Amino acid sequence: MIDxxxxxxxxxxxxxxxxxAACNSDPKAAHPLLALAERxxxxxxxxxxxxxxxxRVASDxxxxxxxxxxxxxxxSLPIWDPxxxxxxxxxxxxxxxxxxxxxxxxxxxxPRRSQVVDHFCVEGWNARAKWTGVRLSDLAQxxxxxxxxxxxxxxxxxxxxxxxxxxxxxxxxxTLVAYAMDxxxxxxxxxxxxxxxxxxxxxxxxxxxxxSIVFMPKENGGYWSDQGYExxxxx
Amino acid sequence: xxxxxxxxRLTHWVDxxxxxxxxxxxxxxxxxxxxxxxxxxxxPLNPWEGHAIPSSLTLGRWLAGARHWHFAAMWLxxxxxxxxxxxxxxxxxxxxxxxxxxxxxxxxxxxKFYLFLRRDHPIQGxxxxxxxxxxxxxxxxxxxxxxxxxxxxxxxxxxxxxxLFVNYKWARFVHFSCMVALxxxxxxxxxxVFSVDPFALRAITTGGYNPARSPEAxxxxxxxxxxxxxxxxxxxxxxxxxxxxxxxxLTVDPRNNSEVLR
Numbered sequence: 001m002i003d004x005x006x007x008x009x010x011x012x013x014x015x016x017x018x019x020x021a022a023c024n025s026d027p028k029a030a031h032p033l034l035a036l037a038e039r040x041x042x043x044x045x046x047x048x049x050x051x052x053x054x055x056r057v058a059s060d061x062x063x064x065x066x067x068x069x070x071x072x073x074x075x076s077l078p079i080w081d082p083x084x085x086x087x088x089x090x091x092x093x094x095x096x097x098x099x100x101x102x103x104x105x106x107x108x109x110x111p112r113r114s115q116v117v118d119h120f121c122v123e124g125w126n127a128r129a130k131w132t133g134v135r136l137s138d139l140a141q142x143x144x145x146x147x148x149x150x151x152x153x154x155x156x157x158x159x160x161x162x163x164x165x166x167x168x169x170x171x172x173x174x175t176l177v178a179y180a181m182d183x184x185x186x187x188x189x190x191x192x193x194x195x196x197x198x199x200x201x202x203x204x205x206x207x208x209x210x211x212s213i214v215f216m217p218k219e220n221g222g223y224w225s226d227q228g229y230e231x232x233x234x235x
Numbered sequence: 236x237x238x239x240x241x242x243x244r245l246t247h248w249v250d251x252x253x254x255x256x257x258x259x260x261x262x263x264x265x266x267x268x269x270x271x272x273x274x275x276x277x278x279p280l281n282p283w284e285g286h287a288i289p290s291s292l293t294l295g296r297w298l299a300g301a302r303h304w305h306f307a308a309m310w311l312x313x314x315x316x317x318x319x320x321x322x323x324x325x326x327x328x329x330x331x332x333x334x335x336x337x338x339x340x341x342x343x344x345x346x347k348f349y350l351f352l353r354r355d356h357p358i359q360g361x362x363x364x365x366x367x368x369x370x371x372x373x374x375x376x377x378x379x380x381x382x383x384x385x386x387x388x389x390x391x392x393x394x395x396x397x398x399l400f401v402n403y404k405w406a407r408f409v410h411f412s413c414m415v416a417l418x419x420x421x422x423x424x425x426x427x428v429f430s431v432d433p434f435a436l437r438a439i440t441t442g443g444y445n446p447a448r449s450p451e452a453x454x455x456x457x458x459x460x461x462x463x464x465x466x467x468x469x470x471x472x473x474x475x476x477x478x479x480x481x482x483x484x485l486t487v488d489p490r491n492n493s494e495v496l497r
Contacts, residue, residue: 054391056394066275067274067275118390121268124265125274126403127273200392224299229298235390
């Protein structure tokens with residue numbers, strides 16, 4: 001029989017051992033449970049998501065300006081070269097009745113929206129800018145989605161960067177295909193000529209250097225989602 | 236009768252696991268951007284802006300891994316906290332951890348005792364005034380942690396919670412500060428358990444407790460038990476302060492749930 005002292009010592013020892021074992025580690029045994037939690041969390045997150053929940057930034061808020069971080073995954077700054085690749089066009093395809101192929105000038109002719117919103121990075125910082133572009137819901141309306149368009153994939157020319165979204169987040173009124181930032185056309189560091197920008201998704205879901213928008217019946221993962229970040233990535 | 240109800244004992248140890256996972260994974264998440272300033276701004280309130288937390292204290296290996304741990308364990312933390320607080324409320328046990336009028340003076344008496352400005356251990360019921368303030372602060376910090384956590388998890392969908400903390404940046408700072416405060420309280424708590432009342436470890440695990448070995452009966456200051464090894468069972472031994480087990484029995488608080496002396 002274990003005496004009390006021994007029991008206490010053993011409990012304290014095993015607890016300390018368990019905590020130490022957890023240090024700077026990622027016990028694999030827990031991963032199925034973590035994956036289950038991610039799936040359940042997605043259900044909860046999609047359940048509480050509302051098109052009426054807006055990111056509200058005070059009108060006098062200071063914009064990040066040149067401090068707004070620039071970021072891409074390719075080895076060098078991705079720049080669309082019309083001489084090599086022809087005129088840049090945004091293709092809207094997939095589960096649509098009327099596929100679109102839009103030049104920047106075509107995009108600018110569509111209803112224009114400007115908004116000062118947050119950009120929430122998964123790392124923990126947020127930055128503010130004034131984004132100008134077309135609501136994704138307007139593009140979807142123009143392309144006439146079919147009923148099985150439950151998801152949408154945003155693809156880029158920044159290597160193979162892409163991220164797919166649930167359709168509800170894509171149709172949020174603050175989700176834009178933006179071509180201007182703080183009153184200027186996008187710079188090469190911010191995803192020129194056009195990018196997705198929305199405060200309802202973490203930064204990594206907001207594909208830059210956009211080339212095509214593909215509506216689909218199933219989600220298609222994404223550059224960071226495939227490496228272990230949550231696929232949903234909603235705010 | 237057990238010193239601590241089984242619900243208290245269970246939720247205590249589940250909380251150790253949940254808070255441990257939340258704090259360790261939270262620090263890994265923090266390390267992805269170990270500052271509170273937005274890009275291009277400064278944050279003078281944090282003198283350690285840009286300094287990461289040692290990786291030996293973290294869980295999850297990298298940002299994505301830590302987020303999975305954090306967003307899984309948060310349910311355990313919340314469910315456990317709800318059970319604990321509900322039990323306290325329904326079972327009347329909240330009285331043992333809620334400071335009341337006069338506890339400021341009682342806390343000062345405890346401080347005086349620990350500083351050798353007072354000879355005998357004040358008799359203040361199941362928990363003394365210092366303990367009560369600490370045990371009361373912990374769930375309050377827990378509620379603040381959960382609220383500020385929701386504020387930075389869903390700053391748009393749950394934006395009405397985010398504005399309670401002014402904005403995303405401040406919610407993040409509150410979240411981090413409350414975590415530090417909670418860990419400091421837990422650290423002091425563990426120190427006091429091992430240095431003053433190691434018998435509490437049994438009381439919070441199996442529920443068994445001998446009032447004759449309570450800090451009051453032993454007149455225990457930190458590490459007292461290491462120097463006074465010969466405390467006889469039921470505290471029958473001599474005590475320089477003259478507080479014997481019999482005296483302790485007379486002053487046992489009827490609400491303290493301790494076992495009756497034989």
